[in-house]
Amino acid sequence: MKKGFIITVLVVITLGFIWGLWYVFNLDRKDPEIFKTEQPSKKTIVKKTVATGSIVPKEEVLIKPNISGIIDEIFVEAGDVIKSGDLIAKVKVVPNVTSLTSAKNNINSANTQVETARLAFESQKNIYNRQKELFNKGVISANEFDQAQLSYDQAKQRYNQEKVNLTGARQNYDIVKTGTTSGLGASANTEIRATVSGMVLDVPVKTGNQVIEANNFNDGTTIATLADVDKMIFEGKVDESEVGKIKENLPLEITVGAIENKKFDAILDYIAPKGVTENGAIQFEIKGTLSKKDTTFIRAGLSANASIILAKSEDVLSIKEALVNYDSETKKPYVEVEVGDQSFERREVELGLSDGIYVEVISGVSQEDKIKVWNQLKAPSQFGGR
Known part of the structure; x- marks a missing residue:
């Protein structure tokens, strides 16, 4: 019994010794670490935040009757361009x-x-x-x-x-x-005329519909909606976490989902002083006036995204954010630059504007330097790597 125990212990010690020799041998044969490198390049870096919203006319005019009755005839339809004073509809009075x-x-x-x-x-x-x-x-x-x-x-x-x-x-x-009498002429109450020039966006009534006059106690029935489609604005909302970063007169880049490969310039000219709660988050309304430089027709109500340009650096030396490390004590940024075959030295860098992917390098490296990519690769084995 005692002899068998001793033999078992000796076998275990022998196997452990053999495994140790095998581990050290394979450790010495481990493939060396190889790091890729990337060089800085010239880029335009834009720091921006995005707001969602829609394109709407700067001003919409609601045409309402000044007498109650029934729509006798309609002379316009949505999409028509009319001038101030043009006849829109006629109302037949049903006397009280x-x-x-x-x-x-x-x-x-x-x-x-x-x-x-x-x-x-x-x-x-x-x-x-x-x-x-x-x-x-x-x-x-x-x-x-x-x-x-x-x-x-x-x-x-x-x-x-x-x-x-x-x-x-x-x-x-x-x-x-x-609804009319002799001597009224173009001022007859039964004739509904345009008060401004523009495009007819909507005609929500039809012939035979009853309409109510606009007065101090009633908004009245809208017969048509007019707007100048050459004066459009972006109307959207930004989260409270972003509103502190923006201010009036910042440039906007508007992209409209229904219009591919087109960007429209705008200027941020309104930020709501008070936020509203939507889906548990505080949202602030913003507005930006579009500067139409081409003849592209933008339909009112189209959904759009606005990139608010917070800062912009053009044609500056930049590297990927992933190449930058930070000292654990000083918190200063640094990169490792190749000085020989897979030999690197540490260099502190001064960084500028970042867009989250690329960051501007003010000093510390040149465009010819090769900077270590921190995700290393294994060298290919002589007999075929795995």
Whole structure:
């Protein structure tokens, strides 16, 4: 029993010794580490942040009726380019019974007032004629005659005014009943005309639809939406983590998903002073005015991305960020430059602008230097590497 234990221990020690010799032998034969190198190059480095949004007109004008009724006819459709004053639609008035009755009563009242004023005028006219005859004969004084003439002129003025009021009451009745009256011409309430020049973006109503007039208590029904499509803006939102990096007047590069291989320049001219919560994150609205340098037609509402240019360095010496290491104590950046066959020396570098992939090198290396790539490769084996 004791003899078998000793033999077992000796066998284990022998096998361990043999394994150790094998490990040391293979360690000496381990392939050397080989590092690739890369040289600095001249690049334009742009530091930017991206905002998502859409392209919209700078100003949209909603055309609304100033009288309620039913759309009788529409003269435009979306995509038409029109001028200020062009006819858009006609509205057929459906009179309100209460308003119609009130307008009719006003006519009756005005008729009564006209007749009363006419009688008073005729009476004063007769008195005036008699007083004038007596004055010419020297029977009455000039003061009495002047008083008669004054009363006559006042009665005449009241009569003329009541006739004007009657005309106004009749016109009001016509407007309530039909939406227009004689003498209005192009100002007829039933004719809906463009208030600005531009493109028709939308006509949300159809012939036969009922519309409501715009007033102090109601926004009214939109008959058409107009905009100047030559003045478009980017409207989007940025996260609160990015809003502190941007400011007004920064350049934007706009890319529109529906327009391939095109970039549009813009200027950031608005950053919302207050953020809003969307999906648990605070978002700030931004706007940028597009500077259209070509004739590409951009449709309103197209989704777009805006690259906000925070900083830009053109044609500068740069290397990949992955080539840079940082000293564990001083935190200063450095690279390793090849000085011989797979022999490298450490050099501290001064870095500038970075876009996350490439970084500007201000000093420390030249364009001819070969910089170590930290991911090493194994040298190919004499008998075929794995």
